[in-house]
Amino acid sequence: MTLRPAQSRMGSNHSPCSACSIRELSLCGALEEHELADVAAAASGIELDHGDPLFDEGEPARYVFSVTSGAVKVYKLLADGRRQMTGFLFPGDFLGLADEETYAYSAEAVTRSTLCRFARRQLQALLERYPRMERRLLTMASHELAAAQEQMLLLGRKTAREKIASFLLMLSRRAELRGLDASPVEVPMSRNDIGDYLGLTTETVSRTFTQLKQDGRIRLLARGRVDLLDRKGLHDISEGL
Amino acid sequence: MTLRPAQSRMGSNHSPCSACSIRELSLCGALEEHELADVAAAASGIELDHGDPLFDEGEPARYVFSVTSGAVKVYKLLADGRRQMTGFLFPGDFLGLADEETYAYSAEAVTRSTLCRFARRQLQALLERYPRMERRLLTMASHELAAAQEQMLLLGRKTAREKIASFLLMLSRRAELRGLDASPVEVPMSRNDIGDYLGLTTETVSRTFTQLKQDGRIRLLARGRVDLLDRKGLHDISEGL
């Protein structure tokens, strides 16, 4: 894990946050240009490589993070090693919020990633200073909550086929939100990671991809990109129609 | 659904909220005695009978609710009727928070229940007036998020036996929080509801209860009460040990 100061030139009018390409998507989107310096002062940049851990469940939750590039996975473990991915995070997403003193889950980089790190105390001060930021955080938490409920529906009641279709469409929708292509969608995580996210084994994930491919619904491209040939069909499958 | 004004005597110093027995657990726990009148003015009381719907997914989200007595279930449906319970709510719990214009899930009374209803606009005003209340809401949302992640782990990776053990302990812990007995725990919902919460069928729920009973871990009492004879054993089961 590499650290660099988020604010490289002290006293500058232009904080590095000004240049942050995903600011509008993130927590910092709540702030005005001239307020960003305050945020920059509380933040430092983090760089992670594929597979680098960010923090582990149970560790003191001293920091919260905002993803600025790459992809991060968060997960919980059972004693015997069974793993449930609780989310994949992309630029603009936020993690580390915990009302307890320790993290409730572990986090690790899926690909080479960069993040902004905030000490919780300092973020706390920022939130008190900028109520808009706190409101933004509440909105983001509400979104996450709605997504979590959707995921419960998936985990508890959908078939393998429906799960994979839902997963691909979710990645596609989120890529679109970040201004990327909806259709050849990037799937940077392994089959095993996908399985742990959907409550399946890698074998079942692989078989289901193959099945959707043979049905002409998707095409598997190089470097983990997936062409969604039949979005309508995938959507119907994902809804159990 | 029966409605009555939450504040029965206008101008009284004592709002009905003063007498609210679960205030400390709820959103209103963030407020001082003298601030409660403001809250009372924005609230009205709701009474529901067993099975009464509170709202349906997709309906305009005009209100948010706080449970004051009884039990409420919230769930999402698939087109073909498959159902996933996303939560059971007890006194002190909050529901209806939605950043969208419509509810993301349906809610229905499990038992005869009472709730406080707040118009969203009015609650919004209260939150702006009392930042402590907004902070409380964020804390409650964080808790819910952590609970949702725990539930994902359960749905995606636990066996039927582990799910039932986790469920009983969760009910027991929450009853304790409300000052009730931890051990003969009230289980007011049907086997079918439990199944839809845990991603199982009623038959599997029933069989698993029987199995835990035969193992001497629980005892099934009248009126849906369950005696937890071996909490340690149940805990170990719930963690996959």
Add this chain to the structure above:
DNA sequence: CGCTACGTTGAGAACAATCAACCCCGGTGG
């Protein structure tokens, strides 16, 4: 060029779902 991690495919097993019967209890009406 070969190692290693990841992905795919196959065969068989297992856990939970499905289909079906029966029980139990509470409420209702004769």
Add this chain to the structure above:
DNA sequence: CCACCGGGGTTGATTGTTCTCAACGTAGCG
């Protein structure tokens, strides 16, 4: 008062989707 009805719960037999175990393929990287 009791017979009937209906919903929920339990139990049994069988099926089926997904998991497990295993082998093999493939692509990236030192």
